[in-house]
Amino acid sequence: MARSSEQGSPAWVRVGTLLLLLHCVSVRGAALKQDLALDAGATVLNHSMNLVQRMESLLAMGNGSDVTLRVHTINTDEVKVIQAHSLVLTMQSDVFEELLLTRNSSTVVLRETSDCAAVFDKFIRYLYCGDVSVRLDQAISLHKLANKYHVWGLQQGLTQYMTQHLSSESPTGHVVGWYNYALLIGDTALRDSCLQYLSWNLSSVLQSGEWGSISEELLLSLLQRSDLILQSELELYEALEAWISHNQPVSATVESALRAVRYGMIPPQHLFRLQKQSALMLKYYEFIRDLLYLAFQFHSASPIQLAKYFDVNCSIFTPRNYLSTSWGSPWVINNPTRDDRSFSFQTQLGPSGHDTSKRVTWNALFSPRWIPLSARSTYTELGAMQPTRTDGGRPRIIITPATSSSDFAGVTFQKTVIVMARQQGKVVVRHVYNFHQSTEEVGDFLLDADLQRRASEYLIDSSLYLHVVIKPLYHTLLVARK
Ligand SMILES: *[C@@H]1O[C@H](CO)[C@@H](O)[C@H](O)[C@H]1NC(C)=O
Ligand SMILES: *[C@@H]1O[C@H](CO)[C@@H](O)[C@H](O)[C@H]1NC(C)=O
Numbered sequence: 001m002a003r004s005s006e007q008g009s010p011a012w013v014r015v016g017t018l019l020l021l022l023h024c025v026s027v028r029g030a031a032l033k034q035d036l037a038l039d040a041g042a043t044v045l046n047h048s049m050n051l052v053q054r055m056e057s058l059l060a061m062g063n064g065s066d067v068t069l070r071v072h073t074i075n076t077d078e079v080k081v082i083q084a085h086s087l088v089l090t091m092q093s094d095v096f097e098e099l100l101l102t103r104n105s106s107t108v109v110l111r112e113t114s115d116c117a118a119v120f121d122k123f124i125r126y127l128y129c130g131d132v133s134v135r136l137d138q139a140i141s142l143h144k145l146a147n148k149y150h151v152w153g154l155q156q157g158l159t160q161y162m163t164q165h166l167s168s169e170s171p172t173g174h175v176v177g178w179y180n181y182a183l184l185i186g187d188t189a190l191r192d193s194c195l196q197y198l199s200w201n202l203s204s205v206l207q208s209g210e211w212g213s214i215s216e217e218l219l220l221s222l223l224q225r226s227d228l229i230l231q232s233e234l235e236l237y238e239a240l241e242a243w244i245s246h247n248q249p250v251s252a253t254v255e256s257a258l259r260a261v262r263y264g265m266i267p268p269q270h271l272f273r274l275q276k277q278s279a280l281m282l283k284y285y286e287f288i289r290d291l292l293y294l295a296f297q298f299h300s301a302s303p304i305q306l307a308k309y310f311d312v313n314c315s316i317f318t319p320r321n322y323l324s325t326s327w328g329s330p331w332v333i334n335n336p337t338r339d340d341r342s343f344s345f346q347t348q349l350g351p352s353g354h355d356t357s358k359r360v361t362w363n364a365l366f367s368p369r370w371i372p373l374s375a376r377s378t379y380t381e382l383g384a385m386q387p388t389r390t391d392g393g394r395p396r397i398i399i400t401p402a403t404s405s406s407d408f409a410g411v412t413f414q415k416t417v418i419v420m421a422r423q424q425g426k427v428v429v430r431h432v433y434n435f436h437q438s439t440e441e442v443g444d445f446l447l448d449a450d451l452q453r454r455a456s457e458y459l460i461d462s463s464l465y466l467h468v469v470i471k472p473l474y475h476t477l478l479v480a481r482k
């Protein structure tokens with residue numbers, strides 16, 4: 001069984017099969033290990049690669065085989081025959097052990113779906129050699145086999161592979177498929193990684209072919225989230241319209257989906273246009289008449305006036321993470337560890353049509369090595385122990401308005417800093433931090449970024465890539481009203 005020539009560049013998942021082999025084969029495994037430890041002054045002759053090659057040819061030639069695997073593809077008459085060795089199969093799989101103990105002949109018949117049958121050779125080769133090359137479109141099939149035959153090391157390796165390759169380029173997209181699979185097998189960690197990736201990279205997803213194929217359940221769970229990162233709420237509405245026309249769901253689903261759009265976040269001129277020109281809105285106007293009415297009320301006056309009479313603590317007035325310029329700004333910090341850096345930018349006062357012409361200027365300050373007050377007083381007490389430039393200190397960002405204004409009364413501005421990092425050569429959103437004034441409030445701001453290290457995944461061409469979003473929240477107005 002030669003390594004087949006794969007398209008694209010496969011990733012390799014490798015485990016210490018050989019060590020495992022030594023431990024299992026030798027009844028004196030523990031003694032052997034001790035001998036190795038005592039051999040301190042010795043030189044290692046390392047022929048493990050040769051051993052792997054011999055294992056590979058053992059499988060390919062079938063020498064000394066004591067079991068024949070007949071792999072039937074379900075619903076077809078395709079059969080694949082593999083000459084295997086029961087010792088190798090049972091070493092990593094208690095399922096094979098059970099199958100081999102209860103068999104009546106030297107042949108074991110297995111039934112696999114066509115996607116699993118297609119990668120069955122790879123799977124068996126992994127049991128012999130401890131490595132496997134994986135393509136994006138093979139991860140689920142291999143994971144299913146690892147799961148079925150209880151090859152836990154391979155299963156874990158594949159879960160990790162999927163978590164690390166969410167952003168990889170694929171012609172038809174793969175994250176939605178992985179999400180559905182994770183949901184099916186109840187792998188909540190993988191499911192949440194997929195969901196977070198989709199939420200944080202929504203603009204790309206909305207424009208991809210994958211969007212039309214997402215399930216109703218996934219659509220509705222995305223629409224509920226306030227942490228979606230996308231250009232604007234209008235972008236989401238338009239994508240929803242495309243999804244609905246593609247999938248033609250039952251009207252209860254259309255209603256739930258349409259009611260999850262945050263109309264208050266769409267400027268009134270766009271709402272007017274949608275009301276007259278969006279086929280979806282024309283058809284289902286009655287489902288959202290009350291929400292549109294509320295949105296127009298929101299746009300017609302200052303939110304402070306509105307809050308005197310209405311409950312503004314509901315999702316249609318709660319912003320998501322919008323990247324468009326009225327909500328915030330990108331901030332690229334070159335050589336971030338060098339010194340403190342400041343930055344000014346403007347946003348709209350708020351999304352209400354009443355406030356469209358009002359701008360707020362924000363000052364942001366980035367300190368690469370800021371020492372918390374509590375730590376500073378310790379230094380002073382100890383006298384001599386003054387903090388040095390590189391000693392301790394953590395990154396911090398403070399964002400404050402350049403001028404205060406009576407317009408701000410009762411409005412809390414929540415700041416969100418989106419941090420990009422490089423993953424598998426791609427720029428992806430790595431963290432989203434929410435705070436009111438200072439990242440001190442979140443405690444773990446860039447805690448694991450290690451900006452000193454040149455190779456830090458957070459440095460892209462020696463720069464830290466941030467995007468700051470300012471979100472007015474009107475919750476406190478409710479409290480003020482009481
Ligand atoms: C033997 O070599 C392989 C790669 O050729 C390496 O992965 C392994 O760690 C080496 N083992 C020892 C004991 O040096
Ligand atoms: C397997 O058998 C073939 C002949 O059938 C032989 O040429 C080859 O060396 C054998 N390989 C091993 C690993 O014993």
Ligand SMILES: *[C@@H]1O[C@H](CO)[C@@H](O)[C@H](O)[C@H]1NC(C)=O
Binds near residue numbers: 102104
């Ligand atoms: C083995 O044979 C016994 C009796 O002939 C039969 O009941 C059992 O199902 C067989 N097992 C397998 C795995 O074919």
Ligand SMILES: *[C@@H]1O[C@H](CO)[C@@H](O)[C@H](O)[C@H]1NC(C)=O
Binds near residue numbers: 169
């Ligand atoms: C979003 O996904 C695309 C590919 O699907 C990738 O190229 C891009 O880097 C991702 N962006 C972010 C911000 O995660």
Ligand SMILES: *[C@@H]1O[C@H](CO)[C@@H](O)[C@H](O)[C@H]1NC(C)=O
Binds near residue numbers: 475
């Ligand atoms: C606003 O609503 C959220 C969730 O519905 C709730 O957790 C929060 O306490 C409310 N805030 C106020 C000020 O009522």
